[in-house]
Amino acid sequence: MNDFALIGPILAAMFAAATPLLFAALGELVVEKSGVLNLGVEGMMLVGAVCGFAVTIQTGSAVTGFLVAALAGAATASLFAVLTLFLLANQVATGLALTLFGVGLSALIGQGFVGIPLEGLPKLYIPGLTDLPVVGQALFGQDIMVYLAVAAVPLVHLFLYRTRAGLVLRAVGENHTAAHALGYKVLRIRFLAVLFGGAMAGLGGAFLSMDYTPMWAENMTSGRGWIALALVVFATWKPVRAMLGAWLFGGVTILQLHVQGLGIDVPSQLLSMLPYLATVLVLVLISRDVARIRLNAPACLGKLFHPDA
Amino acid sequence: MPSHAETFPPDAPPPRLELRGITKRFPGCLANDHVDLVLQPGEIHALLGENGAGKSTLVKMIYGVLHPDSGTMLWQGVETIVPDPAGARRLGIGMVFQHFSLFDTLTVTENIALGLDDAGRMDELADRIRSVSERYGLALDPERHVFHLSVGERQRVEIVRCLLQDPKLLIMDEPTSVLTPQEAAKLFETLRVLAAEGCTILYISHKLEEIRALCSRATVLRAGKVVGATDPRQETARSLAEMMMGAELSTPERPPQGAAGAARLSVRHLSTTSDNPFATNLKDVSFEVRAGEILGIAGVAGNGQAELMAALSGEMLVADADSVVIEGASAGHLGPRARRSLGLAFVPEERLGRGAVPELSLSENALLSGYAREPLVRGGMVHFGRARAYAETIIRGFNVVAHGHRAEARSLSGGNLQKFIIGREILQKPKLLVVGQPTWGVDAGAAAAIHKALIGLARSGAAVLVISQDLDELFVLSDRISVLFHGRLSDSRPTHETTVERIGLLMGGLFGTPPDEDGEITRAV
Numbered sequence: 001m002n003d004f005a006l007i008g009p010i011l012a013a014m015f016a017a018a019t020p021l022l023f024a025a026l027g028e029l030v031v032e033k034s035g036v037l038n039l040g041v042e043g044m045m046l047v048g049a050v051c052g053f054a055v056t057i058q059t060g061s062a063v064t065g066f067l068v069a070a071l072a073g074a075a076t077a078s079l080f081a082v083l084t085l086f087l088l089a090n091q092v093a094t095g096l097a098l099t100l101f102g103v104g105l106s107a108l109i110g111q112g113f114v115g116i117p118l119e120g121l122p123k124l125y126i127p128g129l130t131d132l133p134v135v136g137q138a139l140f141g142q143d144i145m146v147y148l149a150v151a152a153v154p155l156v157h158l159f160l161y162r163t164r165a166g167l168v169l170r171a172v173g174e175n176h177t178a179a180h181a182l183g184y185k186v187l188r189i190r191f192l193a194v195l196f197g198g199a200m201a202g203l204g205g206a207f208l209s210m211d212y213t214p215m216w217a218e219n220m221t222s223g224r225g226w227i228a229l230a231l232v233v234f235a236t237w238k239p240v241r242a243m244l245g246a247w248l249f250g251g252v253t254i255l256q257l258h259v260q261g262l263g264i265d266v267p268s269q270l271l272s273m274l275p276y277l278a279t280v281l282v283l284v285l286i287s288r289d290v291a292r293i294r295l296n297a298p299a300c301l302g303k304l305f306h307p308d309a
Numbered sequence: 310m311p312s313h314a315e316t317f318p319p320d321a322p323p324p325r326l327e328l329r330g331i332t333k334r335f336p337g338c339l340a341n342d343h344v345d346l347v348l349q350p351g352e353i354h355a356l357l358g359e360n361g362a363g364k365s366t367l368v369k370m371i372y373g374v375l376h377p378d379s380g381t382m383l384w385q386g387v388e389t390i391v392p393d394p395a396g397a398r399r400l401g402i403g404m405v406f407q408h409f410s411l412f413d414t415l416t417v418t419e420n421i422a423l424g425l426d427d428a429g430r431m432d433e434l435a436d437r438i439r440s441v442s443e444r445y446g447l448a449l450d451p452e453r454h455v456f457h458l459s460v461g462e463r464q465r466v467e468i469v470r471c472l473l474q475d476p477k478l479l480i481m482d483e484p485t486s487v488l489t490p491q492e493a494a495k496l497f498e499t500l501r502v503l504a505a506e507g508c509t510i511l512y513i514s515h516k517l518e519e520i521r522a523l524c525s526r527a528t529v530l531r532a533g534k535v536v537g538a539t540d541p542r543q544e545t546a547r548s549l550a551e552m553m554m555g556a557e558l559s560t561p562e563r564p565p566q567g568a569a570g571a572a573r574l575s576v577r578h579l580s581t582t583s584d585n586p587f588a589t590n591l592k593d594v595s596f597e598v599r600a601g602e603i604l605g606i607a608g609v610a611g612n613g614q615a616e617l618m619a620a621l622s623g624e625m626l627v628a629d630a631d632s633v634v635i636e637g638a639s640a641g642h643l644g645p646r647a648r649r650s651l652g653l654a655f656v657p658e659e660r661l662g663r664g665a666v667p668e669l670s671l672s673e674n675a676l677l678s679g680y681a682r683e684p685l686v687r688g689g690m691v692h693f694g695r696a697r698a699y700a701e702t703i704i705r706g707f708n709v710v711a712h713g714h715r716a717e718a719r720s721l722s723g724g725n726l727q728k729f730i731i732g733r734e735i736l737q738k739p740k741l742l743v744v745g746q747p748t749w750g751v752d753a754g755a756a757a758a759i760h761k762a763l764i765g766l767a768r769s770g771a772a773v774l775v776i777s778q779d780l781d782e783l784f785v786l787s788d789r790i791s792v793l794f795h796g797r798l799s800d801s802r803p804t805h806e807t808t809v810e811r812i813g814l815l816m817g818g819l820f821g822t823p824p825d826e827d828g829e830i831t832r833a834v
Contacts, residue, residue, distance in 0.1 A: 183373070291584070
C-alpha cells in the first residue's frame with residue numbers, strides 16, 4: 001500500500017531529475033551533429049549553474065537567472081569554438097580543458113554564494129488534473145523548465161530533420177569538405193551550433209542550482225555533463241532516444257535514493273553508482289545496431305576543418 | 310529565365326564564358342599559369358590534361374570554390390567574379406565533381422536539396438528527381454540513403470542534381486568512368502540534347518575515344534599551361550594522349566598467352582548473405598583463375614563487385630570454406646593475413662582508406678601489406694631501414710611521382726598512388742593478384758603503366774583477376790571476360806571471341822538468370 005503511494009512522487013521526481021541531462025544532451029546532440037565534439041559539457045553546466053544562481057540571488061528574478069545562465073554557457077562554449085574552429089586546436093583536449101576551466105571558474109564565482117538557500121520555481125497546479133493519482137503530480141505538477149526541456153525534444157528533432165537549416169547542419173557534420181564545396185559556411189554553422197550547445201548546457205546547470213536542489217555547491221553537477229555526452233552517443237544522435245535515456249537515468253537516480261532511504265543494507269556508494277551504470281548498460285544494449293549507428297553518427301565528428309586546405 | 314545572350318544581336322553572341330590569363334599559385338606549385346579558355350553557347354568542350362595538369366584547379370575557380378590570383382573571367386560578355394559556389398549556381402553554372410560531394414548518411418533527395426538554392430518541399434523535390442531521372446534514363450530512388458548506393462548510382466545523384474538547376478554551363482569531371490557503354494551512350498544523348506538546348510558543357514575525361522565522339526573543341530593543359538586547342542574529331546586518341554603528355558605514349562603489348570597453368574584461385578558455388586538489406590548477395594558464383602592468365606570481371610557498380618572483392622580478400626568470411634580455394638587450400642574461413650600468406654595479393658577499389666592509409670607515409674604504407682611476404686618485420690620489431698628501401702624500390706620501379714618515401718599517401722595524385730599500391734603488391738611476387746578498378750580516375754600515362762605491370766605479372770606466371778567497370782580496360786588486359794549482374798556471374802568468354810557491345814549487353818542483364826539457361830548465356834555472348 002505504502003509502495004503504491006510512492007509511485008506518484010517517484011515519477012514526478014524522475015522527470016525533474018532527468019531535466020538537466022535533457023537540456024545538456026539536446027544541446028550536445030546538435031553540436032555533434034554539426035561535426036564538433038565538445039567534451040566541455042560538465043564545465044559549461046557548472047558555469048551556467050553558478051551564474052544563474054548568482055544572478056537570481058542578486059536580482060530576484062529567475063527568468064533573468066536562466067537567461068544569464070544560457071548566455072554564460074554560450075560564452076564558455078564560444079571560448080571552445082574559437083580555439084577549435086578558428087585556431088584549429090584539438091577538440092578532445094580543448095573540451096577536457098574546458099571542463100577543468102569550468103570547474104575552477106564556477107568555484108571562484110560561487111565563493112560568496114555557498115550555503116545561501118534559494119526558493120525553487122513554482123510548480124504547475126491544475127485543479128483536478130494535478131490531483132490525479134499516480135500520474136497527476138508527474139504530468140501536471142512540474143515547473144516550467146521541466147516542460148521546456150521536454151518540449152525541446154520535438155523542436156530539436158523538427159529542426160534537424162524537417163528544416164533546411166537542420167539539413168545543412170547535418171550535411172556539415174557528415175562531410176565538411178563537400179558542404180564547403182557546395183558553398184556552405186562550415187565554420188559559421190559549427191560556431192552557432194557550439195553556442196547553442198553551450199546555452200543548453202548552461203540551462204541544464206542552472207536548473208540544478210536554481211530549482212532541483214536550489215543552492216550552490218562546488219562541482220554540484222557531479223558528472224551529469226559526462227552522462228549527457230554518453231547519452232548522445234548511445235542514443236545514436238536521436239533526440240527522442242536521448243530523452244528516454246535521460247528519463248532512465250532520472251528514474252534510477254530517484255529509485256536508488258528511495259532504496260537508500262529504506263535502509264537496505266547495501267553500501268550507499270554502490271547505490272549511487274547505479275544510475276550511471278544502468279544508463280550506460282541499457283543504452284549500450286539498445287544501440288548495438290551497427291547500421292543505425294552508421295546512419296546517424298556524424299562522419300566528421302571531432303575532425304578539424306580548414307576552408308583552404 | 311531569359312539568357313543574357315538573347316539581348317545581343319544574333320550574329321555576334323558573346324561567348325558563354327571567357328577566361329583571360331587566369332593564374333593560380335599554391336605553395337610550391339603553379340597550378341594554373343595564364344590560362345585562356347573560351348566556351349561558346351551550346352558547345353561541348355573538352356578539357357584535357359594528365360592528373361596534376363591543373364584541370365581541377367581551373368574548374369574549381371570557374372565554380373567559385375577557389376579564386377584566381379590574377380586574370381579575368383567574362384560570363385556572357387560581362388566581367389564577373391564568382392564569389393562562391395552559390396554565386397556560380399545563381400549565374401547558371403553547375404558542376405559534377407570527380408570526387409563526389411555527397412553526404413553518405415543523407416537520402417538522395419536531401420543530397421540534391423543541399424545543392425539547390427530553391428529546393429522547395431522535400432516531397433515535391435522527390436517527384437522532380439523522379440521525373441528528371443526517368444527523362445534522362447538515370448534510375449534513382451530519391452528515398453534511399455547514399456551510403457547504400459554504388460559508385461555508379463552516386464554519380465547519377467550528382468548528375469541529376471545539376472540537371473535540376475537548368476544550368477547554362479555544366480562542368481562534368483570524369484562523368485562516365487563508372488557507367489556501362491550503353492549508359493554512357495545514353496548520357497551522351499542527354500548531353501547532346503542539353504547542348505542543343507543551348508547549354509555549354511565543359512567535359513573532363515580521360516577516355517579519349519569518348520571525347521572524340523562527343524566534343525567539338527578540346528583545350529589541352531599541361532603543367533598548368535594551355536599547350537594546345539584542337540578539334541578532337543580530327544585527332545586520334547593516341548595523338549590526343551600525346552598532346553597531354555608531351556611525349557609518346559607506349560601502349561601495353563599483350564604477348565600471347567602461354568599454356569594456361571594450374572588453377573591458382575577456384576571459386577565454387579560462392580553465395581553470400583548480408584545483414585545489410587541493400588547489399589547485393591552473390592548467388593552461386595563459380596570461376597577459376599589459372600596461372601599465367603588474366604580474368605576480367607565486368608559489370609556495373611552495385612552488382613556484387615564489393616561483395617566479391619570482400620569474399621576474396623578475406624574481409625568477409627564465407628559460410629562454406631571450400632567455396633574459395635587459393636592455391637589448393639580452402640580459404641573461405643581464413644582472414645586477409647592468412648590468405649596473403651597463401652600467395653594472394655590484393656588491390657582494393659578505394660585507394661585512400663582501403664588500399665592505403667591517407668595519413669601515413671609511403672614507407673609505412675609499404676609496410677602495411679608488404680610485411681606478410683617481405684622481411685620487413687623481425688621478432689615483432691619493424692625494420693624501418695628495409696621498409697624504406699622497399700618503398701623506394703616501388704617508387705623507382707613504378708615511376709611514382711612523390712616527394713620520397715616520407716610523403717603522405719594522401720599527398721599523391723590518384724594515378725601515382727595507384728601505381729604505388731599496385732607496385733607494392735606486385736613486388737611481393739604474388740601467386741594470385743586480385744585488383745578492383747585498377748585505373749579508375751587515373752590518367753592515360755599512368756593507366757598504360759599499370760596495365761603493362763599487370764600483364765607482365767600474369768606473363769611471369771601469376772594468376773590475375775581484374776574486376777572493373779571499364780570495358781576498354783578489360784579488353785586491353787583480359788584473356789577471358791565474365792560479367793557480374795545482380796550477384797550472378799556469366800560464363801567467361803575468351804576476349805578475342807567477344808565484343809564490347811556484347812559484354813555491354815550482358816552488363817545490362819541480358820543473360821538468363823536460372824542455371825538451366827546457361828546455354829542461353831553462351832549463345833548471348
